[in-house]
Amino acid sequence: MSSQEHERNGREGLGAVPYIPLSAEDESTANGQSIGSLVSQATQHLSTLVRAEVELAKSEVVGEVKKGAKGSVYFIIAGVIGLYSSFFFFFFLGELLSEWLKRWAAFGIVFLLMLLVAGLFGLLGYRKVKKIRAPERTITSFKDTAAALKPRRDSVPEHS
Numbered sequence: 002m003s004s005q006e007h008e009r010n011g012r013e014g015l016g017a018v019p020y021i022p023l024s025a026e027d028e029s030t031a032n033g034q035s036i037g038s039l040v041s042q043a044t045q046h047l048s049t050l051v052r053a054e055v056e057l058a059k060s061e062v063v064g065e066v067k068k069g070a071k072g073s074v075y076f077i078i079a080g081v082i083g084l085y086s087s088f089f090f091f092f093f094l095g096e097l098l099s100e101w102l103k104r105w106a107a108f109g110i111v112f113l114l115m116l117l118v119a120g121l122f123g124l125l126g127y128r129k130v131k132k133i134r135a136p137e138r139t140i141t142s143f144k145d146t147a148a149a150l151k152p153r154r155d156s157v158p159e160h161s
Contacts, residue, residue, distance in 0.1 A: 091115060094111050094114075095107050095110075095111040098110055098111065
């Protein structure tokens with residue numbers, strides 16, 4: 002393929018993704034090129050490779066996020082119905098306790114019980130969020146990759 006764009010027509014119908022040709026189109030053009038030209042081409046190919054990797058990752062992630070978002074709608078609907086249903090459970094509990102206590106005392110106990118449970122879950126959520134850490138392995142990997150791509154300066158003694 003001679004163009005810099007390779008059409009990828011998958012199920013998602015994604016657009017053009019840049020690529021690096023794996024073989025030279027014309028073998029005679031590689032002969033007699035300067036080192037600067039070869040370095041320029043290598044830099045261009047490396048840049049194209051990185052852009053293609055990022056584009057591929059982005060297209061895969063976007064597709065999966067869309068699937069997850071569509072599926073999560075059902076969980077949200079179930080959660081909302083569950084929350085509204087809990088309203089009736091707490092009325093039931095208040096009415097049940099009112100068989101042995103005065104009605105105001107029964108509903109007061111249910112209210113305090115609800116506050117206690119909400120506080121407990123708030124504390125558990127706080128403890129979980131407090132444990133979140135930075136993605137150390139990813140950060141280290143990016144630093145290692147950046148260090149590998151930087152030109153190395155060997156300690157060569159300078160001549161005055």
